Amino acid sequence: MDDTLDHTTDHTVAARLAARMERLPRTTHSHRGWMVLLGSLFICDLIDTNALAYAAPAIQAEWGLSVGQIGQLTSYSFFGMFVGAILGGRLADRVGRRRTVVWATVLYSVASLLCALAPTVAVLGVLRVVTGVGIQAVTGVLIVYVAEMFPGASRGRCQALMLGIGLLGVPLAAGAARVIVPLSPNAWRWLFVFGAIGLVPALVARFVLPESVRWAVLNGRVAEATATVERLEAQSAHPLPEIVDVPVVHERKRPAELFAHGIRKRTVVATLTLVFGILGFYGFNSWVPTLLVERGYSTTEALTITTIFSVAPFAGALVGMVLADRFQRRTTSMVLTAVIAASMLVFAFTGSHWLLVVSGFVVTLLLQTNTAVLYAYLPEVFPTGLRGLGAGFANGFGRLAGFGNAFLIAAIAGALGFGGVFTATAVFILLAGLTVGLFGERTRGRRLEEIGEYAS
Structure with missing residues (x-):
């Protein structure tokens, strides 16, 4: 053929x-x-x-x-x-x-x-x-x-x-x-x-x-x-519903079309969401053990706390399975990041040991839940001919943010200390949620072609 x-x-x-x-x-x-x-x-x-x-x-x-x-x-x-x-x-x-x-x-x-x-x-x-x-x-x-x-x-x-x-x-x-x-x-x-x-x-x-x-x-x-x-x-174990056709402009596209009218907004929103999200995600997860020791915890205590946190990602993925298809993904992400940001601020400034552990566990859990929601959202908003590149472009610049994250967080830690670092990560993760929540596309209940092929 x-x-x-x-x-x-x-x-x-x-x-x-x-x-x-x-x-x-x-x-x-x-x-x-x-x-x-x-x-x-x-x-x-x-x-x-x-x-x-x-x-x-x-x-x-x-x-x-x-x-x-x-x-x-x-x-x-x-x-x-x-x-x-x-x-x-x-x-x-x-x-x-x-x-x-x-x-x-x-x-x-x-x-x-x-x-x-x-x-x-x-x-x-x-x-x-x-x-x-x-x-x-x-x-x-x-x-x-x-x-x-x-x-x-x-x-x-x-x-x-x-x-x-x-x-x-x-x-x-x-x-x-x-x-x-x-x-x-x-x-x-x-x-x-x-x-x-x-x-x-x-x-x-x-x-x-x-x-x-x-x-x-x-x-x-x-x-x-x-x-x-x-x-x-x-x-399929059950009788299939009737086929409902949607006219689809299904064609190969040039990479430059990521920034063409109708797709440009989606590219920018997805990229900013991933950049802010990864700054918040790795800013928290990568620095918790080190900064707990800086705050006065012993190395053993810090490792004990992070071991407790290590259980949370699996629970977070399970919560993602419950939430990802139940509500609009953009709304779910915005709500999740608001809760994560609030929990990060509690973690940053509480004087209670148990509250620090509980808030940190909630942050670690919901960061993975939000990741599951964004993984579902990201490829949906691009047309088939650009889906790989569009998702890759946004994810790539997010990883580039991860590359610079170590230097940025180190500078914030030196200037503002424990509270300053986790205030910054709270701001980053909240910006990620607001970006996708306010400017992202509705995807729940819509067919993939309906979402991606008719960008406007």
Whole structure:
């Protein structure tokens, strides 16, 4: 078949297949299998993301590095994520969702293996940039895939479930580090070997995961897309509703169209939301242990408190499953960030130990809930031909904010102390919620094409 459909029929075919996808009342057996695979890819993503953090003390000891040099290594990963989010998004729009996920996973897995062989901190730094490119390319395309391939009525719930499964990668990485790192002074290298485990689900995805129906039909692979839709319909346990067609202008788009009339506002809103959100998210989570010690807690007390907080992300993802499809996502995010900001201020200024612990737990929990809501919202607001790049652009600049976050928060801590840092993170997270809440799009109860293809 030709690479592109005949222009007189492509819109009709795209609209009909999209309508058949949207009418699916619930997830099917195939959807559930895909979710296990996507969640596994996300687990591996987070294992590799956290590998450096857990290996850092041993690396610092073996190579005699300063705290500043370790901080630079961490920031290199964020820079790679900035590149990976945008590059991965563009590739997903050009060569396909599945192919990008598979090869980006291979990229960061191979880079992680090479990290295990790194002879110097400079080489390790370069490899962490490459690792960051692959990791964020995968993350960005996974949320696009869920948006396009799972039933519209449960898109938010499915995004939250994938996030919840992926978060298992954090304790897995911590557990592996606890076993591996103490074995010898250079055993930390094996932690990066463990970080390459993503090669396994990548191989499975290559043969099991179908291409996104929406991307496939946009790129002339109509028979493949139709076969996938027919399989999902056959697995549906209940009679399917009537097909309700919506005329769709379904076509490839140039990257510059992210800033064309009708899409520009969405790009700016999504980008600012992610920038403010990541400043607030990492500003809080990355600095709590250090600043608790600065405030007068012992290292043991600080680690005890953060261990309590570590339970919260999983609960936050579960709360996201409850909320993501129940209300408008933009409204949900605005309310969540208001509660998070208020809790951060309590955490910043309370003199009560138990109130500090409770408020910090609430912040950590709801930050993940808000992440689940934004993961659902982000890919919905862009048309199919720009969905990967649009979500990647916003996410990429958010990661760039994460790159600068360490320097910004360090400056605020030096000037304003504990209370000043968490007041700043409260302001950042509130700005994220206000941006999407006041200027974002309504997405709940609307079909993907209805939201994204008719930007105005």
